[in-house]
Amino acid sequence: MRQWKNILIPYEQAIGELKVKFKAIRAEYRKRNEYSPIEFVTGRVKRVSSIIEKAKKYGIDEKNIEQEIEDIAGIRIMCQFEDDIYRVLELIKARDGKDLTIVYEKDYINNQKDSGYRSYHVIIRYPVQTAYGEKNILAEIQIRTLAMNFWATIEHSVNYKYKNDIPENIKLRLKKSAEAAHRLDEEMLKIRDEVINAQKLFELKSNT
Amino acid sequence: MRQWKNILIPYEQAIGELKVKFKAIRAEYRKRNEYSPIEFVTGRVKRVSSIIEKAKKYGIDEKNIEQEIEDIAGIRIMCQFEDDIYRVLELIKARDGKDLTIVYEKDYINNQKDSGYRSYHVIIRYPVQTAYGEKNILAEIQIRTLAMNFWATIEHSVNYKYKNDIPENIKLRLKKSAEAAHRLDEEMLKIRDEVINAQKLFELKSNT
Amino acid sequence: MRQWKNILIPYEQAIGELKVKFKAIRAEYRKRNEYSPIEFVTGRVKRVSSIIEKAKKYGIDEKNIEQEIEDIAGIRIMCQFEDDIYRVLELIKARDGKDLTIVYEKDYINNQKDSGYRSYHVIIRYPVQTAYGEKNILAEIQIRTLAMNFWATIEHSVNYKYKNDIPENIKLRLKKSAEAAHRLDEEMLKIRDEVINAQKLFELKSNT
Amino acid sequence: MRQWKNILIPYEQAIGELKVKFKAIRAEYRKRNEYSPIEFVTGRVKRVSSIIEKAKKYGIDEKNIEQEIEDIAGIRIMCQFEDDIYRVLELIKARDGKDLTIVYEKDYINNQKDSGYRSYHVIIRYPVQTAYGEKNILAEIQIRTLAMNFWATIEHSVNYKYKNDIPENIKLRLKKSAEAAHRLDEEMLKIRDEVINAQKLFELKSNT
Numbered sequence: 001m002r003q004w005k006n007i008l009i010p011y012e013q014a015i016g017e018l019k020v021k022f023k024a025i026r027a028e029y030r031k032r033n034e035y036s037p038i039e040f041v042t043g044r045v046k047r048v049s050s051i052i053e054k055a056k057k058y059g060i061d062e063k064n065i066e067q068e069i070e071d072i073a074g075i076r077i078m079c080q081f082e083d084d085i086y087r088v089l090e091l092i093k094a095r096d097g098k099d100l101t102i103v104y105e106k107d108y109i110n111n112q113k114d115s116g117y118r119s120y121h122v123i124i125r126y127p128v129q130t131a132y133g134e135k136n137i138l139a140e141i142q143i144r145t146l147a148m149n150f151w152a153t154i155e156h157s158v159n160y161k162y163k164n165d166i167p168e169n170i171k172l173r174l175k176k177s178a179e180a181a182h183r184l185d186e187e188m189l190k191i192r193d194e195v196i197n198a199q200k201l202f203e204l205k206s207n208t
Numbered sequence: 209m210r211q212w213k214n215i216l217i218p219y220e221q222a223i224g225e226l227k228v229k230f231k232a233i234r235a236e237y238r239k240r241n242e243y244s245p246i247e248f249v250t251g252r253v254k255r256v257s258s259i260i261e262k263a264k265k266y267g268i269d270e271k272n273i274e275q276e277i278e279d280i281a282g283i284r285i286m287c288q289f290e291d292d293i294y295r296v297l298e299l300i301k302a303r304d305g306k307d308l309t310i311v312y313e314k315d316y317i318n319n320q321k322d323s324g325y326r327s328y329h330v331i332i333r334y335p336v337q338t339a340y341g342e343k344n345i346l347a348e349i350q351i352r353t354l355a356m357n358f359w360a361t362i363e364h365s366v367n368y369k370y371k372n373d374i375p376e377n378i379k380l381r382l383k384k385s386a387e388a389a390h391r392l393d394e395e396m397l398k399i400r401d402e403v404i405n406a407q408k409l410f411e412l413k414s415n416t
Numbered sequence: 417m418r419q420w421k422n423i424l425i426p427y428e429q430a431i432g433e434l435k436v437k438f439k440a441i442r443a444e445y446r447k448r449n450e451y452s453p454i455e456f457v458t459g460r461v462k463r464v465s466s467i468i469e470k471a472k473k474y475g476i477d478e479k480n481i482e483q484e485i486e487d488i489a490g491i492r493i494m495c496q497f498e499d500d501i502y503r504v505l506e507l508i509k510a511r512d513g514k515d516l517t518i519v520y521e522k523d524y525i526n527n528q529k530d531s532g533y534r535s536y537h538v539i540i541r542y543p544v545q546t547a548y549g550e551k552n553i554l555a556e557i558q559i560r561t562l563a564m565n566f567w568a569t570i571e572h573s574v575n576y577k578y579k580n581d582i583p584e585n586i587k588l589r590l591k592k593s594a595e596a597a598h599r600l601d602e603e604m605l606k607i608r609d610e611v612i613n614a615q616k617l618f619e620l621k622s623n624t
Numbered sequence: 625m626r627q628w629k630n631i632l633i634p635y636e637q638a639i640g641e642l643k644v645k646f647k648a649i650r651a652e653y654r655k656r657n658e659y660s661p662i663e664f665v666t667g668r669v670k671r672v673s674s675i676i677e678k679a680k681k682y683g684i685d686e687k688n689i690e691q692e693i694e695d696i697a698g699i700r701i702m703c704q705f706e707d708d709i710y711r712v713l714e715l716i717k718a719r720d721g722k723d724l725t726i727v728y729e730k731d732y733i734n735n736q737k738d739s740g741y742r743s744y745h746v747i748i749r750y751p752v753q754t755a756y757g758e759k760n761i762l763a764e765i766q767i768r769t770l771a772m773n774f775w776a777t778i779e780h781s782v783n784y785k786y787k788n789d790i791p792e793n794i795k796l797r798l799k800k801s802a803e804a805a806h807r808l809d810e811e812m813l814k815i816r817d818e819v820i821n822a823q824k825l826f827e828l829k830s831n832t
Binding site: 586589592593597607611 | 797819
């Protein structure tokens with residue numbers, strides 16, 4: 001445990017830096033009076049007990065944990081509309097090779113999980129300057145709408161309560177609520193389009 | 209404007225204190241390993257331009273603004289489930305006459321607005337100790353689920369863009385998305401009940 | 417330990433609230449473009465190990481700890497000049513009987529400790545609204561200049577290293593540095609007076 | 625003004641990132657139960673009015689301001705002891721060419737200003753990823769003890785009041801207080817050495 005406390009120090013530092021960096025993007029758009037595709041940002045370092053549990057579950061040797069568990073450091077970016085997810089993705093790609101390196105992506109928006117889970121994941125490599133030199137760590141960025149996040153939070157609590165062995169009837173309930181969350185995102189997206197279309201119409205009129 | 213900057217100082221202070229107080233409730237439940245009915249808390253002081261606009265709209269004389277505009281200081285408490293809203297309400301009522309006084313309540317959960325808006329509002333009076341003595345101010349606490357909050361945020365942007373004169377077809381779209389948000393809350397509530405029922409069943413079995 | 421974790425919850429809440437309240441005073445003066453007697457504010461809850469150690473040292477029975485150890489919750493207010501300490505004291509007295517109650521005061525400015533320690537202490541009773549009702553706790557407010565705080569921080573580290581059994585030669589060194597800190601405060605106070613006098617002279621001239 | 629608001633956005637972002645990074649060093653030492661040479665960190669972006677004033681004073685053309693005014697973004701690192709300043713300097717040099725580049729250094733510790741001012745300055749170039757691409761900005765890091773900082777804060781207020789035209793008698797007072805601050809640092813440094821020597825003696829004894 002003691003040893004893990006030290007191993008996790010650069011991960012905590014990375015989360016601190018990445019939260020500040022993504023929150024700054026939102027602040028930047030706001031200061032320019034522009035629409036921000038980022039609504040809010042959270043971050044956390046996985047608890048030691050959860051790391052060890054995950055390693056056991058997937059048969060990962062303790063010495064490989066830092067290479068094979070990619071979400072020890074986790075950043076979550078919440079968007080108002082599904083379209084915004086792809087704008088955030090572009091912002092991350094634009095800094096690839098600069099202050100971070102993209103390792104790979106997982107698109108659970110177009111390929112939602114059986115459970116109903118939807119989100120876009122980007123695994124990155126991020127260099128941290130510690131008091132003992134540079135360390136490169138892996139981090140997972142999850143990009144999702146507010147509705148996707150709401151559902152995922154509930155599913156996480158349910159999973160935790162049933163220790164990943166959710167009864168079939170509750171699984172069904174979760175799927176139904178995932179569909180309700182999805183419908184909400186679809187309805188919202190239609191408003192976004194209408195609002196933007198209405199604005200374009202207005203500008204067209206003004207220019208003639 | 210200059211004068212307003214000074215008038216708003218105790219309101220900013222009240223928001224700072226109330227945010228810390230309601231966030232502490234969440235922290236308390238977490239530290240006790242208990243379920244918190246509060247998911248997160250935000251707060252803001254209304255901008256001077258919005259205060260003046262509202263006063264004009266409702267024909268409020270400038271000298272009565274602090275008595276008649278009740279949401280100059282606004283606190284928003286977000287819950288995971290609709291049931292939690294009433295638990296938060298009980299927590300507020302328990303401190304009535306202590307560090308705050310309840311003025312009145314508006315139940316937009318059972319009486320949703322025509323627009324589709326749902327939330328529970330509590331207007332309170334809150335004493336602030338300033339460098340120049342005590343000042344009693346009014347504040348509005350809005351209690352809502354994450355889905356209600358998501359919808360209200362979008363509606364607010366749309367209202368802002370159309371300056372409260374939303375076209376009929378967009379009003380309809382907003383109503384449809386309000387219904388989708390409501391359905392999501394209903395689905396979520398069913399899971400909450402099932403999870404709690406399952407737990408009770410488990411405890412019954414364990415005790416026999 | 418587990419039990420202590422719960423006992424300390426309202427103390428942590430009190431510290432959160434009191435920090436926000438005293439920082440707000442500073443913010444208020446700044447917004448009014450006035451000089452703030454408060455430079456910065458810190459706060460902490462005593463660690464369980466330190467509480468138990470202190471109880472043993474003074475022969476305090478465990479069930480009396482909350483009544484007899486007055487600094488479980490500690491707030492520290494730092495001032496630029498010695499004069500400011502008394503202005504902060506007036507601000508605290510002005511809210512006595514409102515959101516806090518003064519229990520008693522300890523003036524280590526005019527009666528400095530043998531070690532060289534100088535600060536003004538105010539013991540207060542503060543009501544906290546928890547999820548399980550109101551609880552009245554004791555808290556200690558320490559008011560000091562930046563130089564007093566600098567010295568006290570160093571003395572604390574030295575005490576910690578020598579477990580309160582500081583060798584005589586180091587005690588002497590500490591006293592000499594306490595004198596240097598005191599001289600710095602005296603020099604600074606003279607500048608404050610000169611600056612204020614110069615301003616008064618200027619105003620006198622302007623008005624004739 | 626409007627334009628300046630946008631120019632300053634990456635500077636504000638840089639300050640946010642650099643504060644998190646240097647605070648993380650302190651947190652790292654603390655988590656490892658080691659002494660941290662960093663006591664606390666502050667940061668600020670120069671106000672537009674001060675930038676323009678400085679440009680006028682030094683005859684800097686508006687289009688060269690970002691290249692020639694090096695302290696638009698300013699980070700301040702406070703240490704307990706003078707020795708710590710050089711340890712912080714080593715930490716900054718260790719990341720030169722990684723997340724920042726050192727441009728040059730100004731040693732006002734060994735070459736104190738006539739006014740009495742003492743501090744170690746490092747001018748760096750720092751890359752910021754904005755929503756519109758990468759931007760390299762200049763920033764000034766000031767490293768100083770708590771006593772140096774205390775004095776510098778007072779001198780800044782005095783300068784501000786007298787608009788950089790301080791009367792001779794007050795200049796003298798400031799110099800005397802700078803000496804008092806310097807003596808305090810010297811006394812403190814002696815304690816640090818004694819504490820460390822005492823510890824070494826203890827370890828020597830233990831190992832024989």
